[in-house]
Amino acid sequence: MNPFLKCTALIFILTASTVVFSQKTALLIIDIQEVYFPGGGVTLENPEEAGMNAGLLLQHFRQTGQFVIHVKHNVNQGGEIHEFVVPIEEELVIVKDDINAFNGTPLREILEKNGVERLVICGMQTHMCVEAATRAASDMGYSCIVVSDACTTRALQYGPVIVPAKEVHYSTLSTLAGYYADVLTTDEYLRSMVEASHTAD
Numbered sequence: 143m144n145p146f147l148k149c150t151a152l153i154f155i156l157t158a159s160t161v162v163f164s165q166k167t168a169l170l171i172i173d174i175q176e177v178y179f180p181g182g183g184v185t186l187e188n189p190e191e192a193g194m195n196a197g198l199l200l201q202h203f204r205q206t207g208q209f210v211i212h213v214k215h216n217v218n219q220g221g222e223i224h225e226f227v228v229p230i231e232e233e234l235v236i237v238k239d240d241i242n243a244f245n246g247t248p249l250r251e252i253l254e255k256n257g258v259e260r261l262v263i264c265g266m267q268t269h270m271c272v273e274a275a276t277r278a279a280s281d282m283g284y285s286c287i288v289v290s291d292a293c294t295t296r297a298l299q300y301g302p303v304i305v306p307a308k309e310v311h312y313s314t315l316s317t318l319a320g321y322y323a324d325v326l327t328t329d330e331y332l333r334s335m336v337e338a339s340h341t342a343d
Contacts, residue, residue, distance in 0.1 A: 166257050166258055166259040166260060167208055167209070167258065167259070167260040167261070167262060168208070168209040168210070168211055168253065168256070168258045168260070168261055168262070169199055169200065169203045169208065169209070169210045169211065169261075169262045169264075170211050170213065170243070170261050170262065170263045170264075170265075170275065170279075171196055171199075171200065171210070171211070171212050171213065171227050171264055171265055172213045172243060172263065172264070172265030172266065172271050172272050172275055173213060173214060173215050173265050173266045173267070173271050174192075174193055174196055174223060174224050174226065174227045174264075174265055174266055175214055175215065175217070175220060175221055175222060175223055175224060175266070176220040176221070176222045176223075176224055177217055177219065177220025177221065178220075178224075178266045178267070178294075179193070179224060182219075182220040183219055183220050184220075184296070185296075186266055186267060186294045186295055186296045186307070187294055187295065187296060187297075187307035187308065187311070188294055189266065189294055190226075191291065191294070192264075192266065192291065192292055192293055192294035193224055193226035193227065194226055195264070195289065195291050195292035195328040196226060196227050196264045196265065196289075196292040197226040197227055198292075198328055198332065199262065199264060199289060199292055199328060199331070199332075200227050202332055202335065203262075204230075206335075209256055209258060210229075210233045210234070211233070211234045211235075211236060211249070211252065212227065212229045212233060212234065212235045212236070213235075213236050213237075213238060213243045213249075213265070213271075213275075214235060214236070214237055214238070215237075215238055215239075215271070216237050216238065216239050223235070234252065236248070236249055236252075241270055241271050241274045242271075242274040242275060242278050243271065243274070243275040243278075244275065244278045244279070244282075250282065253284070258284070259284065259285060260284065260285040260286070260287070261276075261279050261284050261285070261286050261287070262287045262289060262331065263275060263276055263279070263286060263287065263288050263289070263323070264288070264289045264292035264293055265292070265293055266293065266294060266295070267293075267294070267295040267296065268293040268294060268295040268310070268311045268314045268315065269295050269298070269310050269311070269313075269314040270295070272288065272293050272314075273314050273317075273318065276288055276318055276322050276323050277318075277322050280321075280322040280323065286322060286323035286324070287323060287324045287325075287326060287331065288315065288318055288319075288323045288324070288325050288326075289325075289326060289327065289328055289331055290315050290325050290326065290327055291327050291328050292328050293311070293315075294307070294311060295307055295310050295311045295314070296310070297310065298310050
């Protein structure tokens with residue numbers, strides 16, 4: 143069982159269950175919170191689709207006994223983690239005040255204590271907190287996989303120019319791909335895990 147870390151940035155609940163993290167891969171679910179869904183205040187493009195795909199990743203990690211970390215931004219309105227990926231008792235929840243999930247939190251310490259070498263990253267928003275965590279993790283030496291359709295974002299405006307959400311999303315993924323992370327769809331990632339399992343057998 144992992145040690146209890148006393149830190150205001152972390153809600154860390156572990157019971158006397160026999161949770162074993164047999165692989166050195168962790169799922170990092172970033173900011174899939176009510177605020178980004180319809181009625182939440184900052185609605186992103188197709189948050190339901192991204193949230194459901196993140197839920198599929200979460201289900202896979204739970205079924206295979208792998209490490210899961212939820213990250214949520216500290217906001218007053220709409221700060222609850224969405225029901226698609228709501229944590230269970232054995233899973234970590236890190237609360238952050240910055241865009242980068244490593245800033246001001248014990249995230250790196252947790253990864254090191256659990257021997258994590260690879261991160262599978264999904265969440266909201268693609269061009270902000272997902273990108274920031276991916277770049278930071280890569281710079282720290284972690285191997286990263288960003289799951290493209292388990293992330294989403296919104297349109298941006300710079301002066302008179304409006305950049306559609308789809309272009310913001312894919313331009314960010316294009317920047318990350320090959321430099322900071324491998325970029326896969328949910329289906330591609332899950333199929334690769336099945337194939338790896340069969341190869342191991």
